Amino acid sequence: MKKRFILFLVVILVFSSIVTAEDTVTEPSTKTTMFTLNLDDLSRNLVKNNTNSYLDIISNFLTTYDYYFLVATPVVGYTVGYLTNDYTLKKVSEEAIISSVISGGITLLTKIVVGRERPYAEDGSFSFNPFASLTQGATYTSFPSGHSTIAWSVYTPYAKEYSWWIYIIPSTISFSRIYEDVHWLSDVVAGSFLGYYTASYVYYF
Template identity: 35%
Template sequence: MRPFVGLIFLWLFSAPLQAQTDTIAFADTVMPATSLYRLNKTYLLSYFTDLPKVAVSPVHFTAKNWRNTALVAAGAGALLLADKKVFELMNANRSKISNDVAGVVEPFGNKYPPLIIGSMYLAGVLTKNRKMEHASLMTAKSLVFSTIFYTATKQVVRRRRPRFTEDPFDANSPFEGGREYTSFPSGHSNTVFTVATALALEFRDTKWVPPLVYTIATLTAVSRLYENKHWSSDVYVGAAIGHFVTKALYKVEEKKARPKLYKLD
């Protein structure tokens, strides 16, 4: 099944890339081929230089950015209050079909992303398609960065998973407790939304790509609720971290491409 998934995604994203292999677009910025990443020293060093920039990106937030941040925080707060109701709703509406769907999409949150990224990179190298090669490396870097942020959050917010308690406010002290106290935020949701956001940005000119990847990401996130692995607010915040960390990284790359015209919006 895993090789099949990799081939499907490789086929889906290869067609849009064939048309333009020498440039990549960031909003109103077109980067030349020399700006596209390859697996070399420059790319590896960019992990160390870009991570701090992503971490401090809120310093450059505009009023619109802060408004969006407030809306995300409000949504997380609302779900926190509704966590138990959502938990009960999920457990009261189980069926064979929903079981099957959850089983199909769940691996997109942990097993499939490395396969998808690796397949894209290998195809880019073998076909000399620089844009596909760059897309795979950017997705990989986005995933590493978002994983750092969500795992650090898990260590501080030691929330108990719903399969061990019916109290959504059951938590331990920071850095204390075992794996059952790693509910917040959802790692699967973070991972799948990181990859979905990166692919949506890389292939924004192909209209069907963003709806496809975000649909898969949403179903994967919901599957974590269905399987009692996370509370709804865990899933929401995990998805938000993956999405916004990835967008922040792409803004960093855009700034490097056109520093004088760069504007964070």
């Protein structure tokens, strides 16, 4: 019970900081990412020791189908907005598409350059091999989390326009990446910040 409570606090701390840190991009995001680097091993162990069948089902579903939702949400939103003359829905859907393309490109390049090894490789949270993904595949594409980046890029404009409850969607997707042992906590935090701030910039400007 104590471990689950600590895990819950860590998750709330990380994702609430993403939503509330509006003033600058570099300072809060850098500090939070650096802080979570020290929690990578702890958070992984906490998650591995607190799995259950319900979380298994949710996480496996998101891992299998989340990209379909991430693509469908802005496409369907834009189409509905266009057909119903809903300018607001059309606008935020455009912003979701633009921000996801921008942040997705940045994420891809960063993954290649950083070359961080994924948790399931069992070589530790400080295993880096720059450009290794070009020859050794996805094992060295842990940082940052692409799913987290795109999820926050897509849903942030909708959350800002309609309701902050929408942030639950990218938060859940982000957590599933840790739960599935394909990303470290800091991978997810960095990707979430990148997606959130890219979408925020597109939304406001």
